[in-house]
Amino acid sequence: MIFRAGISSVVIAGLMLSPAAAGDEGQVTKFDSVVRTEITIDRPADEVWPVLIDMASWKDSIGSLDHVSGEPGAEGELKFMTPSGGTAEQGFFIQMVRLAPPNQFVMKIFPKDDSFLCFADFTLTEEEGVTHIVYDVYTEDRLEGMTKEKALALGNEFQQATIDKHNADNRRLKELVEVRDP
Numbered sequence: 001m002i003f004r005a006g007i008s009s010v011v012i013a014g015l016m017l018s019p020a021a022a023g024d025e026g027q028v029t030k031f032d033s034v035v036r037t038e039i040t041i042d043r044p045a046d047e048v049w050p051v052l053i054d055m056a057s058w059k060d061s062i063g064s065l066d067h068v069s070g071e072p073g074a075e076g077e078l079k080f081m082t083p084s085g086g087t088a089e090q091g092f093f094i095q096m097v098r099l100a101p102p103n104q105f106v107m108k109i110f111p112k113d114d115s116f117l118c119f120a121d122f123t124l125t126e127e128e129g130v131t132h133i134v135y136d137v138y139t140e141d142r143l144e145g146m147t148k149e150k151a152l153a154l155g156n157e158f159q160q161a162t163i164d165k166h167n168a169d170n171r172r173l174k175e176l177v178e179v180r181d182p
Contacts, residue, residue, distance in 0.1 A: 031141040031155030039170040045126040049102035058173040
């Protein structure tokens with residue numbers, strides 16, 4: 001476990017190889033990971049919730065987040081995210097799987113191709129007007145045409161980048177919520 005100024009991170013990873021031989025161009029290596037980050041915000045959950053679900057306000061990686069289908073703001077809604085500084089080809093879909101305000105929301109995240117599948121789970125608990133958020137991300141990356149060693153190295157890079165990004169996002173969320181007038 002990694003601790004940082006009110007933020008903690010946990011990483012669990014696994015590597016699975018397809019039946020193809022190592023280094024085979026057709027080989028697909030699946031890299032499964034779980035990343036957990038946590039943050040405590042000095043505000044009640046009902047004040048944290050509206051900012052948390054407005055991800056574009058605190059996740060600087062989001063360039064645009066456009067409604068695709070489903071009832072806006074409800075379970076089942078599908079959005080398309082284009083990354084900041086990126087193109088639609090680099091974007092992916094975000095589907096709201098579970099909404100239980102102000103305690104939990106779960107998203108399914110997937111690209112146009114089949115290169116990864118991700119679930120992100122934000123769980124909020126409140127005690128004496130202070131909210132603790134646990135942000136779990138479960139990812140299966142499909143890494144094609146590389147050896148097991150290269151896939152493991154790349155998967156580890158993905159994990160560290162995810163931890164760093166989520167910790168920065170969490171700090172931004174905390175700043176936005178705590179400066180708001182209650």
